[in-house]
Structures are given as C-alpha cells and as structure tokens.
Amino acid sequence: MPNYKIANVIFRADIHNEELLSFMKDYEYSGEEPYEVQFFVTKEDCERERSLSTGGGPNWYFNSLSLLRKFLDYLLDKDGFVLHSSAVAVDNKAYLFTAKSGTGKSTHVRLYKKLFGDKATVINDDKPIIRLIDGKFFAFGSPWSGKDDLNHNMCCEIQGICKLERAKDNSIERLDKKEIVALLLNQTVRFSEKDKIEKSLALLGTLSEKVRFYRLKCNMDVSAASVSFKAVSEGLYYED
Amino acid sequence: MKIKEGFTLNEVAGNYIACPTGKLVKKFNGTVTLNETGAFIWKQLESEKNESQLVSALMKEYDVDENTASRAVGKVLETLKKEGLVD
Numbered sequence: 001m002p003n004y005k006i007a008n009v010i011f012r013a014d015i016h017n018e019e020l021l022s023f024m025k026d027y028e029y030s031g032e033e034p035y036e037v038q039f040f041v042t043k044e045d046c047e048r049e050r051s052l053s054t055g056g057g058p059n060w061y062f063n064s065l066s067l068l069r070k071f072l073d074y075l076l077d078k079d080g081f082v083l084h085s086s087a088v089a090v091d092n093k094a095y096l097f098t099a100k101s102g103t104g105k106s107t108h109v110r111l112y113k114k115l116f117g118d119k120a121t122v123i124n125d126d127k128p129i130i131r132l133i134d135g136k137f138f139a140f141g142s143p144w145s146g147k148d149d150l151n152h153n154m155c156c157e158i159q160g161i162c163k164l165e166r167a168k169d170n171s172i173e174r175l176d177k178k179e180i181v182a183l184l185l186n187q188t189v190r191f192s193e194k195d196k197i198e199k200s201l202a203l204l205g206t207l208s209e210k211v212r213f214y215r216l217k218c219n220m221d222v223s224a225a226s227v228s229f230k231a232v233s234e235g236l237y238y239e240d
Numbered sequence: 241m242k243i244k245e246g247f248t249l250n251e252v253a254g255n256y257i258a259c260p261t262g263k264l265v266k267k268f269n270g271t272v273t274l275n276e277t278g279a280f281i282w283k284q285l286e287s288e289k290n291e292s293q294l295v296s297a298l299m300k301e302y303d304v305d306e307n308t309a310s311r312a313v314g315k316v317l318e319t320l321k322k323e324g325l326v327d
Contacts, residue, residue, distance in 0.1 A: 178273075181255045185271055192265040194248045201250045201257060208253040 005029035006071065007080055007129040007140040008155070012038040013067060019060040024143050026153045037074055041066045068127075068144050072189055076199055080131040084187040085161070087128035087139045088112045089121045089152075093159035094139035095232055096128065097216070098187050105164050106148070108218065111225035125150035130158070132203060137211055160212040160232035167217035170227040174237040175213040184208065212238050242327050243285040243320075247272075251279075258282060258325075272325065277302075281316045285326065291317065 003012050004027045012035040015021055045066040046059055053062070072082055085098040086105040090112065097105040112120040126146025128139045137158045145151035163175055163183050175183070184204045191197050212235055218224035230236075246264040250257050256279035258272040274282055277298070284297050291313060298309040320326045 177253050178255055181252050181257070182273065185257065190259070190265070190271075192260075192262055194261045197248055197259045197261060198250055201252045201259075205252040 003029045003035050006142050007075060007131050009075065009078065010035045014040045017060045020063055023064055027143055039067055039070045076196055079203060080129060081188055081200055081203055082127045083130050084127055086125050087123040089123050089154065089156045090116055090119060092156050094123055094156035095159055096139060096161040097164050098161065098183060099164040103164055103166060107220055108164060108224060111222050114222050115225045121152050122150045123152060123154055123156065132206060137207055158211050160214060162214045162216040162228055165217050168219060170218045170224045172214050172216045172227055172231040175215045177208065180208045180213045241285060242288050243282060244325055244327050249279065249282055277312050278316050281313060
C-alpha cells in the first residue's frame, strides 16, 4: 500500500488494482513524513459511484471516484475543495477557467500552451484541487483530471479565475459577486450534511473575496489567451 | 406556513443561499438564492407563520408601510410556493 501526497495531504490508500495504482502513480509519496489519514474503498463504495454515474466503466475507475469522494470529504476540514475547471500555470501562478461542459475551457488552456510553449503547464484539466493556506488560495494537481488525463503534480497560487463564454471577439471584464457565487455553487461538489454545507459555503465565500474573478468572452484564436493572460496577470479592474 | 424541513440557509459573500440537506438533496437538485428581503422572510418561516405575521415582521424590521411590506411578502411567497419550498 503506497503513500500518496495530494494537495499537501499525505495519505495511505488501500489500493491493489494495477490500473488504479498506475492512475495514482505520479502522486506517490516516499518521503519521511507519516501519513495523516488512510482511505479504504469497498465494493459498496464502487457500486454506489457506478449507480451515481451516467456512463459505464471498469471497476477501478469507480474506485478512483470513490477515493476522490472520500479524499474531498477529509479535505474540507483542511480548507480544501475541488472546482470543476481547467487550470494552467504560467510563472508559478495558476489561471483557472470555468464554463459549462463543452464551452471550451480545455481549448482555451491549450491556447496557453500554444502561446507559452513549455512555460505553461496544465495543473489539472478538469478538477483542480483548491486549498486555502495561510490566507491564500492554491491550485493543486491531482490524478482526477477528466478524460484526457492532463495533470501535473504541482501547486501554484491562484492568480485569477475566468468564467468563459464563447464570442466572436475577445474581451474580458470583472465578474460581479452574485455571478461569482452562482458560478462557484455550480462548479463545486455539493454536500448533503448541514455542517459540511456550511463549511464549504464559507470557503467559497472567502474565495470570492480573496481571488479575482473575470468574465472572458473569447474565440479560439491564440489571441484569446493573450487577452485573458494580460488581464488576469495584471489584476485588471481590481484596485489593490 | 413553514419552510420545508431540511434546508439550511447560509450567507455567502452577501448572497443568501438555501441548500437542501440529507434526503432532500435528491428531490431538490439545486440551491435557492435569495436577496436580503427573501432571506428575512425565509428565516421568519423557519417557524410557523401566517401571511399577516410576515407582513408585520417585515414592516418592523425595515420600517416600511403595510402596502410595501405586503407586496414584498406576496412576491416572495409566490416564488417559494411555486418551487414547492413551503409547507
């Protein structure tokens, strides 16, 4: 049973399946620090994930989802959660793009690769893990990164979050509080226990106050990445 | 009238969000966003109230006349009832 380190949490997971071990490989931890929690995934857990999902898949895949669920449950007490978004790092700062599935967040992140080459690294293309540490929000890589499996075991402070909308021409503006909250509610995991709901909403509230949010209207030209990068890296429209 | 059992109301960055808990999550797949007036009325409805009690409470809290309070209460109740949030 290997130890893993994800979002600065060192844990042990009861995994024996080859595919699941391979899935988690980049996040194995062989350092000196002890694990703080251990996760077990049962047959019932796997079946539960399968019943909650719309598609099919092998058992190990649903085991991975169950592990994610247990991890997120634990992480909430550590001021951590997942945001359905695509996260890319440039100069050690994370740029996050959220949108309804199919709108083009992954496409936009690929434009960052086109624009910056090796200077841009995809942190996680589907569900980066976000944690509040010492008053700042960081985006972490994790193995849970959607169908294209794009992720890197890395961590960056969040520079800004963009709500992406398709448009003919590129433009960017600040997002108002109400829209920020709606966006966050729609793109995070929802809990059913009252105390967990309270905790996660408090975290989202802090995120909406500490991080800069934008509405990015864009096309698929590489200039779209220039527009979003310039505005977000400079903290445009936010007086400090 | 009373708000359906099993919701939790929280403030998030100046917005009021009501979320279903436990078994209600399956039935109400979503959250309710309320403004300040809506949240005030929601909190009032956490214990059994009739429409005139809501109007009085609103008048007192916001120092408004009966007409204004009545209209506000009517509007909020219409939405709450439509969404099946009130018992």
